[in-house]
Amino acid sequence: MNNFEYKNPTKIIFGKDSIEKLTNEIPKGAKVLLLYGGGSIKKNGIYDQVKKALSSIDTIEFGGIPANPEYDVLMKALKVIKDEKITYLLAVGGGSVIDGTKFLSAAALYDGDTPWDILKNNIRSTKGMPFGTVLTLPATGSEMNSGAVITRQETKEKLAMGGPGLFPVFSILDPQVITSIPQRQIANGLADAFTHVLEQYMTYPVGGLLQDRFAESILQTLIEVAPAVLKDPTDYQAASNFMWSCTMALNGLIQQGMPGDWAVHMMGHELTALFGIDHARTLAIITPSHYTYNFESKKEKLAQYAERVWGVTEGNLDDKAYAAIEKTEAFFKDLGIDTKLSDYTKDFEGTAEEIAKRFTNRGWKGLGERQALTPQDAEKIVKMAY
Amino acid sequence: MNNFEYKNPTKIIFGKDSIEKLTNEIPKGAKVLLLYGGGSIKKNGIYDQVKKALSSIDTIEFGGIPANPEYDVLMKALKVIKDEKITYLLAVGGGSVIDGTKFLSAAALYDGDTPWDILKNNIRSTKGMPFGTVLTLPATGSEMNSGAVITRQETKEKLAMGGPGLFPVFSILDPQVITSIPQRQIANGLADAFTHVLEQYMTYPVGGLLQDRFAESILQTLIEVAPAVLKDPTDYQAASNFMWSCTMALNGLIQQGMPGDWAVHMMGHELTALFGIDHARTLAIITPSHYTYNFESKKEKLAQYAERVWGVTEGNLDDKAYAAIEKTEAFFKDLGIDTKLSDYTKDFEGTAEEIAKRFTNRGWKGLGERQALTPQDAEKIVKMAY
Known part of the structure; x- marks a missing residue:
């Protein structure tokens, strides 16, 4: 066995009707950006469950993150984070939305020239804006790791990023979401x-x-x-x-x-x-x-x-x-x-x-x-x- | 499958010659209480490895924690923690030393009448003095969980305690320690x-x-x-x-x-x-x-x-x-x-x-x-x- 160092601090909240527990996980006083994908969550009831759990929390939304999360779309979300002084991110989706949120978590605190550097140079992120996830599609494992893959259409590239600062603070896994996939x-x-x-x-x-x-x-x-x-x-x-x-x-x-x-x-x-x-x-x-x-x-x-x-x-x-x-x-x-x-x-x-x-x-x-x-x-x- | 919530934030540092990595894990400026058992670590070289790794850190020692960690002995260690204004605990031992350290982690920050309450009433500890471990005996799993069992000779009792505040911050696992067991x-x-x-x-x-x-x-x-x-x-x-x-x-x-x-x-x-x-x-x-x-x-x-x-x-x-x-x-x-x-x-x-x-x-x-x-x-x- 090779030597290793292992730490995974993500809190998993797993089970039936667990989305309502979201209320307890977002810190008081947070200003939340709720990120999601193509809008299927509005049809299957997950959006409503999330909104209900967030009812007392100051929340702005950013939908439309595509499968294979696109750099140009994420840069628009980053502008919202900065303009609106967001302090906490919430990904509601599958691996693409969560990966995109990880990029935003890193980019929001990145102080280099351009966030593209994080991808181009695969800069390890030791800190990120805190974020949680509500998983709607089991597949990638992104809900309990610190890696992400981001796509840039312009150059037809798909590049990896990550680092110990990019674990979700919490992830909510309700297996009932599978009925709508x-x-x-x-x-x-x-x-x-x-x-x-x-x-x-x-x-x-x-x-x-x-x-x-x-x-x-x-x-x-x-x-x-x-x-x-x-x-x-x-x-x-x-x-x-x-x-x-x-x-x-x-x-x-x-x-x-x-x-x-x-x-x-x-x-x-x-x-x-x-x-x-x-x-x-x-x-x-x-x-x-x-x-x-x-x-x-x-x-x-x-x-x-x-x-x-x-x-x-x-x-x-x-x-x-x-x-x-x-x-x-x-x-x-x-x-x-x-x-x-x-x-x-x-x-x-x-x-x-x-x-x-x-x-x-x-x-x-x-x-x-x-x-x-x-x-x-x-x-x-x-x-x-x- | 039942619903569950799971979070385990302990950092595991596993492998050959990993004790030397201790140096990087103790925060600068910490005042450390090094806790150990009957002294076998002084014969098998582990003590020397630990002391070398701690050479630049302000450290006090407390040895003699017995198998089935004894409440009365731990109360003496607690007095050292308070008298010496200790800020960080380091358990070097097996399950008994680590369990004893968890009790001390909880007791050091407990503000009730007597730390015996923690055991008698099985009070869940949501906070504790930070501590790390160097595992010398694989067995109990205490190095990566938040539970402990403490013995009180006086009443011939063995009682469980624990809580989310009592995970080790880090645990060092060098399988080579097994040669001395x-x-x-x-x-x-x-x-x-x-x-x-x-x-x-x-x-x-x-x-x-x-x-x-x-x-x-x-x-x-x-x-x-x-x-x-x-x-x-x-x-x-x-x-x-x-x-x-x-x-x-x-x-x-x-x-x-x-x-x-x-x-x-x-x-x-x-x-x-x-x-x-x-x-x-x-x-x-x-x-x-x-x-x-x-x-x-x-x-x-x-x-x-x-x-x-x-x-x-x-x-x-x-x-x-x-x-x-x-x-x-x-x-x-x-x-x-x-x-x-x-x-x-x-x-x-x-x-x-x-x-x-x-x-x-x-x-x-x-x-x-x-x-x-x-x-x-x-x-x-x-x-x-x-």
């Missing part, structure tokens, strides 16, 4: 959380026995609840385990002491930036190719995953490892998610080369668990995913 | 952590699928590393997984949304108070009887545990559930821990009645996962453990 987004959430675990688990062994078992626990739970969540979102047992699994998949815990890979995300982000494909679907596209391309270095863990998570008992180590890749791809397909780039666009020729060029231009040293994958490796992996 | 204490640590998980897991089902799997992960890891840790404490892979498993067993995570039992602990505490038997050993004495006595209400989970943790595949549900109890008792024995009260004392007659009387006198409503066990039930369970 479209099937497509539930499927995306399942695939997203599943891949988050894989990025931290499908790495070279360092003797993190407990971490491996925790990762396998989340994967097993997601596999177990996926059919029930998709069939009947009012199934509270399935919904609550789905929601808590998504949070635990990316709150830092299973990563401690372990190498991370994240190459799937790096390549996937480019597919979203280039084609606007849903984040989770880009992960389903890249994952099988990435594990096939890196088979030799990952086969021990792939075989362990095949045995423990999928119950594969037959064959030698290589057979089990290959079965693991097949089972994973089949899982995505069972969710209704296609796993080839050509399923999403006819215009895929040249994509692999374009992504390799972008990686090269950014001066990146290497991707993956050993930072050893070159832009040329990425090119081959993406091509395998056509 | 006597075998007996390593075995105790394994049994203690194992039982902590069982108390939170062996309960009636509420659909906490992920929590069950996390609990099983810790049990499986402890079973896997126990022989290696006992055979060769310098086996870093085994030591590090042992240490992290003990912390995760009782840092609140696996408890969220689940009923807890803790009746084994309540009865076990009395055996320590009456006979001075090591805490972990009292748990090994009570556990098999408790599960046998409450077989009907626990058999579903016992059978699940038999299947998933011990790989039991034969027999019907009852068979598997009984096998689970046998496997658990055999695990304790493999650690070199006896599982009957008569293995520890010849003077056991009347113990069950005495414990039932104590429970009755304290006016307790009921023990266990449903608060349904009466003092008379406890009497029968303890008698089964003779």
